[in-house]
Amino acid sequence: MTHRIFAIVALVVLAALPPALLASDQDFYISFASRIMIYGIAATSLNLILGYGGMISFGHAAFLGAGAYVVGIMMAEGVSSAWIAWPAAVVLSGLFALVIGALSLRTRGVYFIMITLAFAQMMYYVFISLKEYGGEDGLNLPTRSVVGLGLNLKDDTTFYYVVLALFAATLFGLHRLVNSRFGRVIAGIRENETRMEAIGFPTYKYKLACFVIAGAVCGLAGALISNQANFVSPKLIEWTQSGSLMIMVILGGIGQLYGGAVGAAVLLILEEVLSAYTIYWQLPVGIALLAVVLFAPRGIAGAFTRKPK
Amino acid sequence: MSTPLLEVRALQKRFGGVVATDGVTLDVRRGELHALIGPNGAGKTTLIHQLSGFLAPDAGEILFDGANVVARSFHDRVHLGLARSYQITSIFKAFTVLDNVALAVQARSGSSFSFWKPLASESALFDEARTLLDQVGLGGKADVLAGNLAHGEQRQLEVGLALATQPKLLLLDEPMAGMGPDESERMIELIQGLKQSIALLLIEHDMDAVFRLADRISVLVSGRVIATGLPAEIRENAEVKRAYLGEEMV
Amino acid sequence: MSGILILEQTLNGLQFGLMLFLLAAGLTLVFGIMDMINLAHGSLYMIGAYLMAAIAQATGSFWVALPLAVIATAIVGMLLEIALLRRLYQRDHLTQVLATFAVILISNEVIRLIFGPQPVMLNAPPALSGPVELLPGLSYSSYRLLIIGVGLAVAVLLYFLVAKTRTGMLVRAGASNREMATAMGVNIKALFTVVFGVGAALCAIAGAMLGPILAVQVGMGESILILAFVVIVIGGIGSIRGALVGALLVGLVDTIGRAFLPMLFREFLPPTYASNLGPAVASILIYLLMAVVLFWKPQGLFPARG
Numbered sequence: 001m002t003h004r005i006f007a008i009v010a011l012v013v014l015a016a017l018p019p020a021l022l023a024s025d026q027d028f029y030i031s032f033a034s035r036i037m038i039y040g041i042a043a044t045s046l047n048l049i050l051g052y053g054g055m056i057s058f059g060h061a062a063f064l065g066a067g068a069y070v071v072g073i074m075m076a077e078g079v080s081s082a083w084i085a086w087p088a089a090v091v092l093s094g095l096f097a098l099v100i101g102a103l104s105l106r107t108r109g110v111y112f113i114m115i116t117l118a119f120a121q122m123m124y125y126v127f128i129s130l131k132e133y134g135g136e137d138g139l140n141l142p143t144r145s146v147v148g149l150g151l152n153l154k155d156d157t158t159f160y161y162v163v164l165a166l167f168a169a170t171l172f173g174l175h176r177l178v179n180s181r182f183g184r185v186i187a188g189i190r191e192n193e194t195r196m197e198a199i200g201f202p203t204y205k206y207k208l209a210c211f212v213i214a215g216a217v218c219g220l221a222g223a224l225i226s227n228q229a230n231f232v233s234p235k236l237i238e239w240t241q242s243g244s245l246m247i248m249v250i251l252g253g254i255g256q257l258y259g260g261a262v263g264a265a266v267l268l269i270l271e272e273v274l275s276a277y278t279i280y281w282q283l284p285v286g287i288a289l290l291a292v293v294l295f296a297p298r299g300i301a302g303a304f305t306r307k308p309k
Numbered sequence: 310m311s312t313p314l315l316e317v318r319a320l321q322k323r324f325g326g327v328v329a330t331d332g333v334t335l336d337v338r339r340g341e342l343h344a345l346i347g348p349n350g351a352g353k354t355t356l357i358h359q360l361s362g363f364l365a366p367d368a369g370e371i372l373f374d375g376a377n378v379v380a381r382s383f384h385d386r387v388h389l390g391l392a393r394s395y396q397i398t399s400i401f402k403a404f405t406v407l408d409n410v411a412l413a414v415q416a417r418s419g420s421s422f423s424f425w426k427p428l429a430s431e432s433a434l435f436d437e438a439r440t441l442l443d444q445v446g447l448g449g450k451a452d453v454l455a456g457n458l459a460h461g462e463q464r465q466l467e468v469g470l471a472l473a474t475q476p477k478l479l480l481l482d483e484p485m486a487g488m489g490p491d492e493s494e495r496m497i498e499l500i501q502g503l504k505q506s507i508a509l510l511l512i513e514h515d516m517d518a519v520f521r522l523a524d525r526i527s528v529l530v531s532g533r534v535i536a537t538g539l540p541a542e543i544r545e546n547a548e549v550k551r552a553y554l555g556e557e558m559v
Numbered sequence: 560m561s562g563i564l565i566l567e568q569t570l571n572g573l574q575f576g577l578m579l580f581l582l583a584a585g586l587t588l589v590f591g592i593m594d595m596i597n598l599a600h601g602s603l604y605m606i607g608a609y610l611m612a613a614i615a616q617a618t619g620s621f622w623v624a625l626p627l628a629v630i631a632t633a634i635v636g637m638l639l640e641i642a643l644l645r646r647l648y649q650r651d652h653l654t655q656v657l658a659t660f661a662v663i664l665i666s667n668e669v670i671r672l673i674f675g676p677q678p679v680m681l682n683a684p685p686a687l688s689g690p691v692e693l694l695p696g697l698s699y700s701s702y703r704l705l706i707i708g709v710g711l712a713v714a715v716l717l718y719f720l721v722a723k724t725r726t727g728m729l730v731r732a733g734a735s736n737r738e739m740a741t742a743m744g745v746n747i748k749a750l751f752t753v754v755f756g757v758g759a760a761l762c763a764i765a766g767a768m769l770g771p772i773l774a775v776q777v778g779m780g781e782s783i784l785i786l787a788f789v790v791i792v793i794g795g796i797g798s799i800r801g802a803l804v805g806a807l808l809v810g811l812v813d814t815i816g817r818a819f820l821p822m823l824f825r826e827f828l829p830p831t832y833a834s835n836l837g838p839a840v841a842s843i844l845i846y847l848l849m850a851v852v853l854f855w856k857p858q859g860l861f862p863a864r865g
Contacts, residue, residue, distance in 0.1 A: 056653050103850070110596055110652065111853060114792050118846040121785065129839030181421040184428050188412050191401045198361075198399070200387040200416040200474055209422065239785065243660050250657050280672055286664030293658045294646065 007171075014164055018157045027156070034160045034228050036268050037167040037261075042221035043248035044170055044260030045214040050246065051255030052178060053210045054190035055105075058113045059120030060245050062100070063093045063215040065237035067222020069127060072139045072232040076132075082145035082153070086223045093219020094212050096123075101211035105204055117239055124237040138233025145227055153227065163224055167261075170217060175257055177213075186210050247289055253301025262301050312375060314339045314478050314508050315360070315391070320369035322355060322532075329355040330366065331532035337478060342500070342509040344519045347529035348552060353512050354396065356529065357482050360510075361393045362386045374477065388417070390477035396486055396512075398463045400470065402456030406447055409455050409466055411438040413473030438473070445469040445499055461492030465499060478508045485515045497521060520544070528552065563697050568818045569811065574703050576810020577710025581765040582783060583790040583802040584717060585758025591797020592730065593648050593751055598659035599639070600762060600787065601780025602666040607632040607763025608770045608779065609670055612681040621684035629763040636759025640752050648751075663781065671777050681770035706768050713764060714803060721799055730754060786813070789845055793852045795859030804860060809845050816844040 014037075018030050042064050049055045067089035074085045104115040128136045144153035153159045177183050188196045189203050196203050226232040235241070244267065252263025270288070274281030292299060313336035322330035329352045337343045347353055358364040360371060362383040371379050373391050381389070401409050414437050415421060415428075428434075442448050445465045450458065455466060464484055471479055484500070485493050497518050503509060504522075513519050519526065520540050527537040530552045536543060543549055586600050610631050615624035643662070647655045682688075683702040690698040721727035729750060766779075773779065790809050794801025821837030828836065852860065 050653070056656065058656070107853065107857065110590070110796070111792060111857070113596070113652070113656070114788055115850070115853070117785065118789070118849055122843040122846050125842035126839050129835045129842075131835055176425050176427070179427045179429065180425055181415060181419075181423040181428050181431075183424075184408075184412060184415065185421045188401060188404075191403055192399060195399045195401065195470070196412075197383060198387070198393070198395075199413045199470065200384045201421070202384060206421070213424075240781070246657060247660070250653075254653075280668045282664045283668035283672075286661045286668065289664070290643075290658055290661040293654055293661065297654065 011168060015161075018160055022157075030156045030160050031228065032268075032272065034156070034163045035225075036265050037163050038221050038224045038228055039245075039248065039264035039268060040261035041167055041170045041224070042218050042260075043245050043252065043264045044174060045217035045221065046245045047249045047252075047254065047256075047260040048174060048177070048217075049210055049214045050249055051253075051259060052183070052190065053186050053207060055207060055211065056113050057104075057116040057211075058239065058242050058246070059100070059116035059118070060214075060218060061237050061239070061241035062120040062123045063097060063218035064222040064225065064241065064245075065123060065127065065232075065234070066093045066096050067219030068226035068232040068236055069133070069139075069222075070219070071145060071223045071226045072141055073133055075141050075143070075145075076139065080143065080146045082147045085145055086220065089219045089223035090216045091219075093222065094216030096219075097212045097215020098208070101208045101215070105207050105211065117242070120237060120239060120242055124234050124239075127234040127237060134233065136234060138231055138235070141226055141230045141232065144230065145223075159227070163228075166220065166224065170220075171257065171261065173217075178257070182206070182209070247285075249299075250297070251289065251292055251299055253299030253303075253305075254297075256299065256301035256305060258301045259299055263299065266300065313337060314374060315510070316370070316372040317360070318370040318372070320356070320359060320371065321367045322359060322364065323367060329532055330359065330369075333369070333529070333532065333534055335527050335534055335537060337508050337510050339477075339508055340504075341524040342504050342511060342522050344511045344513060344523035344526045345529055346513065346516070346519055346526060350531075351529040352532040353529055354482065355532075357393060357480055357510075357512060361391065361480060387474050387476075390475070391480070392471045392474045392476035392478075393480035394467045394471040394482060394484060396482040398460075398467050400455045400463060400466050402454070404455055405452050406442065406455050406458065406466060407435065407438055407451040410441050410469050410473050411435055413470045414438050414441070417474055441469050441473050444472065444502065446495060459492075461488050461495065464488065464492070464496065468496075468499060472503070476507055478510065479503070481509060481511045481513075483512055483514065485513060485518060493518060563694075564818075565815075566694070566697055567699065568815050570699055570703065570707070571818075572811035572814035573807070574706045574710070574810075575814055576807040577707060577714065578765045578769055579783070579786055579790055579810050580710065580803050580806035581713060581761040582787040583794065583806050584799050585755075585761045586787050587791040587794065587797055587799065587802045588730065588754050589758055590791065592754060595644070595648055596652055596655045596659065597644070598656060598784065599644075599662035599666070600758070601784030602663050603632060603636050603639075603759045603762040603780075604766040604783060605670065605777070605780035606635055606666065607759075607766030608681065608775045609674060609679065609766075610763070611767035611770055612679045612775050613674075615681060621682070625764075625767055628767050629760050632763035632766075633756040633760040636762075637752050637756040639759075640755040644755070645748070645751065667777050674777075676777065678774040678776035681767075681775050683771040702771065706772075709764065709768055713761070717761075717799060726750075726753070786845065789849045791859070793849050793859055795861040798859070798861040801859055801861035808848065812848055813841075813845050817841040820844070 017033055021027050021029050046057070046060045049057055070089040070092050071085045074088065079085060100116065100119045104112055104119065107115055133139050144159065147153055147162070151158050151162070153162065185201055185206050189206060193203050248263030248267050249260055250263070251266050252261065253259035267285070270285055271281060274284055296303070315337040317333055317335050320330050320333040333356060345353055355364065359366045362381060366379065370377055373386070373389060378386055378389065378391070401412065404412070411434055414434050418434060439448065439451060442451055445468050447462060447465055447469065450462065455463065458466065468481065468484060481500070485496050488496060493515060500509065500511070500522055511519070511522065523540055525538065526540055526543045527534050528543060528549050535552065536546050536549050582600065582604060586597065589595055589597050607628055611624055611628035614627050615621055618624055647658055687702040687705055689701060691701040691704060693699050721730060786809060790805040791802055793808060794805030820841040821833065824833040824837035
């Protein structure tokens with residue numbers, strides 16, 4: 001019950017944010033808030049495989065980049081419709097996840113981490129080499145995706161509400177997923193994979209499905225981020241980006257429903273606030289991360305849920 | 310006479326120079342509790358690994374319910390009705406006892422590629438899980454975290470997980486490992502209760518339990534079955550005595 | 560494609576590979592013995608390079624600065640181990656990844672604070688700034704020859720240390736079976752700190768030697784760190800021999816690939832494809848190599864752990 005109340009209150013607050021910001025002449029932050037939610041979607045997708053599935057993927061930014069580039073490349077080729085480009089981003093990212101996951105999940109432990117990292121690096125170098133689409137300098141998007149229906153995404157407030165809708169849908173979807181049969185299997189695999197096999201679950205298939213879902217959702221985030229920034233570059237796929245996503249998950253609460261969202265908000269706000277004071281803002285972020293990892297491994301959202309005894 | 314449920318014929322397995330399984334032949338009949346005993350290092354666990362599908366034998370046949378399962382995977386065999394419990398407890402410590410068993414029931418009842426419908430709404434699944442818990446004597450502990458159970462209770466849960474797959478034959482790998490007298494007594498009663506419904510291959514060192522429960526006993530020494538028969542016969546068998554006494558003298 | 564060019568690139572690959580080996584050796588030991596993923600290893604490389612640049616600047620001498628920088632970095636490494644890293648040995652891999660990633664962020668910013676964001680000058684010793692004629696027609700940088708020499712010398716020294724000394728035996732025992740080593744009464748804590756210090760020293764040598772060739776700048780550790788991990792995955796975790804073989808493989812494949820693949824592609828593919836594909840494939844060559852090795856030998860070429 002409390003959970004449902006919290007969710008509704010949060011939704012109302014988020015919906016009321018743009019008018020409040022407009023009224024107080026801070027409407028620059030509407031775009032920033034969209035950015036937070038988009039990274040919230042990306043971090044939530046990582047939380048699914050990292051927190052719930054226990055798979056330490058160090059190449060998740062690959063899917064963010066894939067989704068972003070799908071939209072960017074399609075726009076460069078004349079296709080601006082969101083109804084085509086965004087589903088394409090989701091599907092293609094999902095396909096990448098299928099290939100990468102199918103190969104990587106054959107490995108365990110550090111080998112899995114390394115292989116996922118390697119795949120992301122491969123994608124990074126491939127996009128750097130695509131000179132027609134900007135190469136290392138990146139690709140500018142002349143406009144935002146076209147939705148029609150009287151909605152103009154170029155207006156930051158409209159874009160914000162579209163992002164909010166997708167953000168809420170993602171979290172709701174995750175909520176249903178973790179409480180479903182599939183979610184229980186993933187949790188079981190994380191707990192004791194050998195026993196899951198012994199009970200009769202083909203664990204590889206489930207992990208792969210989980211990986212693909214996460215990749216596809218991250219692709220959606222990628223489509224949105226390229227819209228938000230009107231720009232896409234290989235920097236999105238750098239391994240430090242994958243690291244940032246992991247930081248968001250651990251800060252926010254690994255394996256917690258709102259972990260990705262909270263973590264994205266905390267990291268991005270921290271970045272924004274600190275960089276106003278110093279160019280060395282990564283220093284306190286690094287210290288905060290270290291502190292959380294050592295002393296509060298369940299993250300911020302974890303502090304609000306009952307610890308299993 | 311009906312065909313045995315499990316037939317093992319001339320099973321061979323070596324690890325480098327060591328012959329772990331040396332032409333093992335035995336069978337388990339429907340409805341019987343067949344105990345497998347033998348001194349340490351006889352190869353009992355290696356045999357169980359080959360029966361359950363964890364290890365592939367080098368030669369020989371394993372016929373389950375008439376079909377040769379040597380090439381079949383671990384969980385294919387589970388789906389066919391051949392399940393095992395483990396000597397080292399392997400449960401889901403962070404889940405409740407009920408959720409542990411429910412997960413095992415979930416494995417064999419319908420597809421789990423279901424992403425939307427809440428699991429909590431499947432009352433039939435949880436009813437069946439509770440019945441299983443009663444069967445293994447954990448009915449009152451449904452909502453306890455499995456990690457918080459006493460050792461003996463965890464072993465009971467261990468059997469419960471294997472039972473949830475609705476096996477025709479259950480391989481019990483030292484269910485009484487590490488148990489005191491009270492816990493062992495409870496486990497013996499549990500196994501007695503199972504005898505009506507399924508066939509059991511029991512590996513145990515606890516001779517008291519073995520002789521109380523077994524319909525037939527096979528003795529494994531150095532990878533070979535040196536004797537198979539009724540408990541009374543095995544008790545009197547000279548070769549068996551020598552195998553055990555021999556071990557004690559060392 | 561002249562033979563001279565191939566020889567030259569092979570030497571470059573050898574040089575790079577040997578330096579990679581210095582990094583990989585420390586990394587594989589830490590991973591093999593302490594079962595710890597240490598992303599901060601690249602930061603020690605960076606610190607070594609910066610300390611070298613600073614001390615060389617202060618003393619005016621490359622040769623004086625080198626041992627000082629190495630010792631200083633070893634001390635930094637050991638302090639890091641004692642203060643922080645030893646808390647991570649018992650934790651899971653994800654915690655180790657995140658904690659050492661935090662160390663990367665922190666050390667990058669600290670270095671930036673002290674030295675500023677611009678790359679720092681580090682020059683080769685003046686005596687070695689010119690080329691040497693190895694073969695008729697093949698002139699090679701004498702400094703790079705020094706690097707190769709240093710790399711080989713350290714490899715031999717390391718082999719001697721690990722294979723022939725008592726400490727080395729303890730290290731190898733720890734790599735293959737930690738519990739056994741502890742049971743035998745080895746002071747594990749001290750051993751770990753020493754191993755870490757040695758690893759840091761190796762990083763410093765690599766950083767100091769490569770400094771004049773690559774740029775000494777913030778973030779230099781990250782790019783070489785990934786290569787080092789690829790090396791130890793290929794070579795087998797915990798194996799120094801594997802680190803050497805893996806490093807040489809990676810160094811040669813990467814260098815020769817980058818030098819000749821674009822050329823090769825231009826011969827056989829239409830120009831638009833070649834100009835994109837060539838460099839891209841050259842960059843990902845080592846990852847493909849890693850994937851192939853893992854496919855054939857999932858534990859790497861020389862897995863140390865039983």
